[in-house]
Amino acid sequence: MTDQKTLNQIERIKVKLILAKEIDKDFEVFAADSHEYAIGETISNEEILKFENSYAISLPESYKAFLQYIGNSGISYEKSAAGPGYGIFPFWKNTAEFVYSNPENFLKQDCKIHPEMSDDFWKELNKKIDGDISDENFEDELGKIFAGILPIGTEGCTYYYGFILNGEFKGRVVNIDVDRRKPYFAFESDFLEWYERWLDEITAENANDDNDLFNHTLGGVVTHILEVYKSADDEEIKLECLFAILKKKKIASQTLDILEKEYKSSKDKIQKKLLQILTKFDYSRAYPYLMAFAKEDILSVFQFVFWYAKDRSTDWLEFIQENIERINDEETFQFCTYLLKEMKLDYGVLIVPFALNENKEIRRQLYYSLGQLENKRDYLDTFILGLKDKSNWVVHAALQALNGIKEEKLLQYYKMIAERYPKEEDYILSNLNRNLEVFGLSSTQIKTIDINKLKTTVLSRRKWFQFWK
Secondary structure, eight states: OOOHHHHHHHHHHHHHHHHHHHHTTTOOSTTHHHHTTOOOOOOOHHHHHHHHHHHTOOOOHHHHHHHHHTOOOOSSGGGOBSOSTTOBOOTTOOTTSSSSSOHHHHHTSOOOOOTTOOHHHHHHHTTTTTSSOOHHHHHHHHHHHTTTEEEEEEEETTEEEEEEOSSTTTTOEEEEETTOOOOEEOSSSSHHHHHHHHHHHHHGGGSOTTOGGGOSSTTTOHHHHHHHHHHOOOHHHHHHHHHHHHTOSOOOHHHHHHHHHHHHHOOHHHHHHHHHHHHHHOHHHHHHHHHHHTTTOHHHHHHHHHHHOGGGGGGGHHHHHHHGGGOOSHHHHHHHHHHHHHTTSOOHHHHGGGGGOSOHHHHHHHHHHHTTSTTGGGGHHHHHHHHTOSSHHHHHHHHHHTTTOOOGGGHHHHHHHHHHOSSOOTTHHHHHHHHHGGGTOOHHHHTTSOHHHHHHHHHHHHHHHHHHO
């Protein structure tokens, strides 16, 4: 039997659903245009029991209360009801999202994951599936990894929500990536708390601050989140609190004062998350801390600036010039080029040295970035290095960047590529043919042509044209 506390929460959720639809009339919240805050009819306890018996499982009470008192199904993806992302899957549907087949074999098994699991634990759990195993064994291992987790919704792509069906953490909502990145548990203790937090993210910041309706969950009021943060000893709980604050649309200056003070006294993951929050909500306040943090972690700083303050990218030109030699991994280089592009200047001279970098992903990104420049012709010699690169994908990137450029000096290298790749590999020949179109040639034709004679002919035509003119 549903207790009074849960019934009160259900009534709040019903009111907040109405408010959310009124506040978000233009469906600006992610995927709201898909579900439109619509939820279908409730379902009976008998139908829930039938499902539980069929799968030999016991559903969390809060989820059952949602189905019985709020509703089921809707108009979103796969007829999902209103909810986070693309909504809540219809009851008894989409049970195999985390496994390829036979979800009934895995839903009833003990859940392996937990909120405090380490990266090493997750790596060990995936050890067998990452090895050379048969398709049948792959399905079994996948089932073991995601055992005891019922899919309840999706954010799109490979990202899903589910909740734990058994054990100590039964009812906890967990964020799942079916590409098997480490799962992330939601802060809330059950489905209804999680669902109400989603509504609070939409309604709380648009409502009267004196209205107690929005003071019930983590997502509703920043002051409440900070109270949880300060009282928590566990680092993961603190990080979840900060993540909830990060998702806010705005934060009061007084709150930022508190967070800035916390930043000064914190370290490691906590300090980095606090810096991310400060950058999002007050870049000017965060700037000196970003500069200091970049001495140890350039990537995070570049990411924060690009995500939240890309219009201030120019502030980082001098830093990039002075620290370019410290950039030695592809992700940091990638975000560096993102910032440089935002500066709307010729950044080619800064990045061409990376053509000799031993990391092929950096070289590939280099040619993509050079290809974005309006004056990319000035870097033909660097592009030629890319055309001769030993990595297929670097050659591919250089070819794509040179598309539309008609320079005779490129022909001898285009011929080398045509001879190096007698048949298609990694779309190289298709890109080569596109580049040769401006010369009226193909990858087949260029292999039969004497490039030196072709250049002489072209040069003679130019001289004749200039004499006649």
